[in-house]
Amino acid sequence: MTSNSKGSKGLNTLSNKQLERIIAEIDQAIEWHQSWYKQLLRSLISNVPANKHDLSDNAHTFCEFGQWFNKLPTDTKKLHPHFSEMGTAHQKMHQGAKVLLSLNEAKSAIPVSLLDQFHADLDTLRDLFEAVSDEFSDVLHTRDPLTGATDRTNLLSHLRKEHERCKRHSLECAIIMIDLDHFKRVNDEHGHAAGDKVLVALVKCIQSHLREYDQLYRYGGEEFLVCLPETELGGAKSFSERLRASVEELNINIGTNTPINVTGSFGIASVSVNDDIEQAIERADHAMYQAKKSGRNRVCVT
Template sequence: MDIDQHFRLQIEESTSLGDILPLLRDLGTGLVNHSQWIKVLHRTLICNDVPEENDLSDDAHHRCKFGKWYYGLSESDFKDDPTFIETGTLHIEVHNKARALLETKLSGKAVSSEAYDDFTDTANDFRVAVQNLQFFLISKVCAVDHLTGVWNRHAMSFMIDKEHERARRSGNCCVLAIMDFDDFKLINDKHGHVAGDRVLKTTMDFFVKRLRKYDIIFRYGGDEFLLLFPETNVEHASQLLERLRKELKKMPIMITDSKKVNISVSIGMTEMDGQASYNETIKLADHALIEAKADGRGCVRVWNMN
């Protein structure tokens, strides 16, 4: 499976930017440590140095710096990801083959060219696997809006199309909503764009913490956000968003160390129809948003397919 296919299969997972960046840094450090370990191993084999005790251990893959990081990750950190699992498998193989080379050397026998080539091939495969994992994580970063931490438009078309097809096949409800900040331009004009950015970030944090794990938020553009509610009907989604809209309106948002503002949002939504494309569904949700704006803003409106 190539990385693009793997990315498309995994992109629906709601991993935040804050989770991904530390992993990327750790993987980079892991490659540096791996290169250093390979260097020491070659010196041991060529210069007849005394092998490291850890390298002769049956659990050497747990004792090296990369292994301590890899096996120390929490259960929520990509442990079910195929690329992550492959990396771990190759890491074990590298250490097993390195141990075999060292044991051969200690026994006074010559290391065969076949065994050495097998080790170096596996070591290179491990490096490629780590680089593939880095590329996969970078792909996820590229699909995330760096300001708010929600998905951006690069991920939107695939993810909405996937949910649209799932709803069509299963017959289950799926709701799509568009949310727009009321008078957001006034905040930027009066308080500056940094204040506006804080409003967007704080508001998205507010929604992410209150929605289900499998509800999805995208930054559609500027101060417009698109929300997707799988296996939810418009009645339930509208009640939920109306409750959150009211709660948000009462919540002061810090835009400087000493100044707070209150904001309101308008929301338009519609239920996905198996007969309509997802682009048509977005247009219908946008019609409902226009209706919400026309009705005085700060409200939720539903576009009825019928």
């Protein structure tokens, strides 16, 4: 089962800890269903009495996975379309199990076609479990562990895919390079732990301004790259000016009596249909250095 791009965009709203928790819960759900399946086989093959809940019309609400799934917040279920598919597949699988168990309780022969259909439904559910767990894990493993921004591992491949999509629809996108001003001074004067808190605060600030389909990468050190799909140069400049002002207004608690403030330099490059991603990144980087040379805490456009 392939990864769904809509799903992965929604996952960007989750923190690393939230992703880790959901991955652990889905892995637990896989174990729950394996145990449930073993009990089902005991009932069908060895005539062990079936669990009365498995014979009910709403059996899918009684098993451990069903109880967990029903308690999931609506916002979490909307993060990935596979969650909706999972709920439907889970209910269908339990309905098939109920038919098998009912026939077994009545001492009636179980048609091979019903057994095959049940196993097909069970396989579908397992595929969904694994697909969601794998995709969540992929997102987690390509994130910077400190800030939660996507790391550079797949940056070029992601940007090329976005560029190809924009080319197909004759759209522009924009790239913004962001670098904190005088970050070395923060580390030297307050320590690296304080510097880490500054980076975390910066990323939270940037993420609060992003649309669902925008993407943030930690490019290196205190340098970050933002991709704004379907955005022309003017829109990217307005966005950057708003973000620059928000960064300047941050009061970052570093564990001392006095919070600290930082600023950032922003460089913007538009990526047109016939453009080259690597060259666009270089232009954004050059514009960012122009912002620094011009006095820092400002936005420059190539």
